[in-house]
Amino acid sequence: MAVVFEKPHALTDAPLHYCPGCTHGIIHRLIAEVIDELGIEGETIGVASVGCSVMAYDYFNVDFVQAAHGRAPAVATGVKRADPSKVVFTYQGDGDLAAIGTAETVHSAARRENITVIFVNNAIYGMTGGQMAPTTLPGMVTQTSPYGRDVEAVGYPIKVCEMLSQVDGAAYLERVSVHDVAHVRKAKAAIKKAFQNQLDGKGFSLVEIVSTCPTNWGVTPEKALKFVESDMLPYYPLGVYKDIYAEGGEE
Amino acid sequence: MGDKVLMKGNEAIAEAAIKAGCRHYFGYPITPQTEVAAYMSKRMPKIGGTFLQAESEIAAINMVIGVASAGYRVMTSSSSPGISLKQEGISYLAGCDLPALVVNVERGGPGLGGIQPSQSDYWQATKAGGHGDYHNLVLAPASVQEMASLTIKGFELADKYGMVAMILADGTMGQMMEPVEIDDIEIKTVEKPWALTGTGMKREHNIVNSLYLKPELLEQKNFERYEKYAKIERDEAMFEEYLMDDAEICLVAFGITSRVAKNAINEARAKGVKVGMIRPITLWPFPKKAFEARADQCKAFVSVEMSMGQMIEDVKLAIECKKPVYLCNRVGGMIPTPEDILSKIDEVGGAK
Numbered sequence: 001m002a003v004v005f006e007k008p009h010a011l012t013d014a015p016l017h018y019c020p021g022c023t024h025g026i027i028h029r030l031i032a033e034v035i036d037e038l039g040i041e042g043e044t045i046g047v048a049s050v051g052c053s054v055m056a057y058d059y060f061n062v063d064f065v066q067a068a069h070g071r072a073p074a075v076a077t078g079v080k081r082a083d084p085s086k087v088v089f090t091y092q093g094d095g096d097l098a099a100i101g102t103a104e105t106v107h108s109a110a111r112r113e114n115i116t117v118i119f120v121n122n123a124i125y126g127m128t129g130g131q132m133a134p135t136t137l138p139g140m141v142t143q144t145s146p147y148g149r150d151v152e153a154v155g156y157p158i159k160v161c162e163m164l165s166q167v168d169g170a171a172y173l174e175r176v177s178v179h180d181v182a183h184v185r186k187a188k189a190a191i192k193k194a195f196q197n198q199l200d201g202k203g204f205s206l207v208e209i210v211s212t213c214p215t216n217w218g219v220t221p222e223k224a225l226k227f228v229e230s231d232m233l234p235y236y237p238l239g240v241y242k243d244i245y246a247e248g249g250e251e
Numbered sequence: 252m253g254d255k256v257l258m259k260g261n262e263a264i265a266e267a268a269i270k271a272g273c274r275h276y277f278g279y280p281i282t283p284q285t286e287v288a289a290y291m292s293k294r295m296p297k298i299g300g301t302f303l304q305a306e307s308e309i310a311a312i313n314m315v316i317g318v319a320s321a322g323y324r325v326m327t328s329s330s331s332p333g334i335s336l337k338q339e340g341i342s343y344l345a346g347c348d349l350p351a352l353v354v355n356v357e358r359g360g361p362g363l364g365g366i367q368p369s370q371s372d373y374w375q376a377t378k379a380g381g382h383g384d385y386h387n388l389v390l391a392p393a394s395v396q397e398m399a400s401l402t403i404k405g406f407e408l409a410d411k412y413g414m415v416a417m418i419l420a421d422g423t424m425g426q427m428m429e430p431v432e433i434d435d436i437e438i439k440t441v442e443k444p445w446a447l448t449g450t451g452m453k454r455e456h457n458i459v460n461s462l463y464l465k466p467e468l469l470e471q472k473n474f475e476r477y478e479k480y481a482k483i484e485r486d487e488a489m490f491e492e493y494l495m496d497d498a499e500i501c502l503v504a505f506g507i508t509s510r511v512a513k514n515a516i517n518e519a520r521a522k523g524v525k526v527g528m529i530r531p532i533t534l535w536p537f538p539k540k541a542f543e544a545r546a547d548q549c550k551a552f553v554s555v556e557m558s559m560g561q562m563i564e565d566v567k568l569a570i571e572c573k574k575p576v577y578l579c580n581r582v583g584g585m586i587p588t589p590e591d592i593l594s595k596i597d598e599v600g601g602a603k
Contacts, residue, residue, distance in 0.1 A: 045321075061456055065317070065458075078315060
């Protein structure tokens with residue numbers, strides 16, 4: 001019988017622990033498909049972060065190190081400097097990358113560290129039960145912003161792609177989404193480019209993926225996907241924020 | 252080689268690390284250890300190594316974790332406030348059983364403290380400064396030559412046991428210049444089948460991790476680690492004895508204070524006072540055996556420290572409080588003088 005659909009080789013058989021409707025599963029699959037298509041499984045080393053994706057090391061069929069909260073880009077720097085022939089990527093959430101790990105994010109970009117960063121932005125701390133994140137939208141209700149995020153009291157969300165686009169070292173920055181099939185396909189193309197850039201020695205490439213958290217948003221998976229389109233994307237516009245090698249790019 | 256050269260202690264550490272095969276250094280400027288970074292920044296690019304000035308001590312220790320995960324020898328250095336920042340990463344290194352060398356050229360504290368020499372990070376170094384049950388191997392050099400030899404030893408022990416080796420040097424050791432000989436050595440490598448080298452599609456994927464959500468597994472990992480620590484306490488303790496054969500008073504000192512103590516001992520001996528010294532070279536494992544042997548022989552012990560009395564607790568434990576243990580100390584960047592030590596010897600009954 002002809003096989004019409006199968007699991008990418010770069011994913012293990014371990015059952016994912018993610019909540020029903022969470023988009024981490026889609027993103028894991030996209031990364032694994034890219035690893036398969038580029039034929040880099042044997043040379044790839046992943047760096048897991050702290051948050052819902054902490055156990056990513058169990059799901060990808062590649063060598064993995066589990067980093068402390070926010071430190072994945074620093075750990076990835078060490079792995080890549082140790083052996084530049086390896087393909088090194090981090091997988092980080094918004095609390096990890098844009099709050100506690102802001103310095104590591106900015107400076108690994110500034111160094112044009114030749115790594116790939118997959119940044120999952122679902123505007124909330126999922127693993128710890130739904131607290132306000134650096135990317136929580138103004139007015140959004142979370143466990144630690146029960147009356148809605150009051151920007152006068154706690155400040156504004158961090159727009160990571162916009163911020164890093166001011167950093168000379170960053171080579172490629174794109175924000176994508178996985179809320180429908182068309183956007184999933186675009187997300188995969190961006191992830192593939194971010195890995196290909198590393199193979200080509202082009203330096204720091206980050207893909208921000210606007211994602212969902214039905215459990216902690218307190219909505220159905222379907223409503224969560226609609227919330228991405230109606231509320232998240234107006235605040236976090238999709239697109240390429242920087243590509244220094246593109247036509248008309250800076251280099 | 253084979254020639255003696257005049258070097259600062261900090262530079263001796265850097266050159267010895269290179270001789271030991273370390274090709275990756277990550278640091279952040281802080282007095283009084285900056286010469287380690289400066290030396291590495293000159294040497295590493297010439298030998299195909301990595302020198303990287305990180306954005307913080309936290310980033311530097313995490314870069315160390317990355318290189319250690321990949322199976323290569325790696326180090327970082329800092330001074331007291333910076334070492335506090337590294338504790339998170341040191342705990343992760345312990346939890347992942349990764350080898351690395353961490354150098355602390357201590358200055359006075361707490362807080363920003365001062366920039367003059369100190370030994371007040373003894374507890375932090377020997378009792379595990381980060382979270383969780385763990386130890387680091389802690390080596391305390393007392394000369395520029397030992398700054399070099401213990402650096403090499405530190406890399407070997409770190410690889411042998413899969414853990415952090417820390418050079419705990421006071422600021423004096425980092426800054427003073429002495430003749431030193433750093434020969435080419437045969438690098439003792441160990442197999443690292445757990446290292447992240449890429450599967451090459453030939454083996455199961457390797458995972459370097461400190462997370463164990465099942466409590467029985469985490470308990471088991473801790474038990475295994477402590478079996479390793481027990482072996483280290485048995486096999487790796489190092490110390491030097493000075494004029495202990497007939498000593499009635501035993502000074503205990505490491506680093507620069509052991510040098511001062513020797514002067515004081517020589518002066519006291521000239522007056523007929525029977526005093527000697529045990530100098531711990533490994534602070535963890537603390538050389539308990541050396542003390543067991545002398546606990547009955549000596550009538551008093553004096554812990555000479557540049558802290559408010561930290562090592563003194565280990566001395567009391569090592570002799571099981573069989574004899575009185577006194578403290579002779581200066582802190583805040585002050586170094587005890589031979590006179591300070593002599594008057595303490597008088598005070599504890601060593602006067603003739």
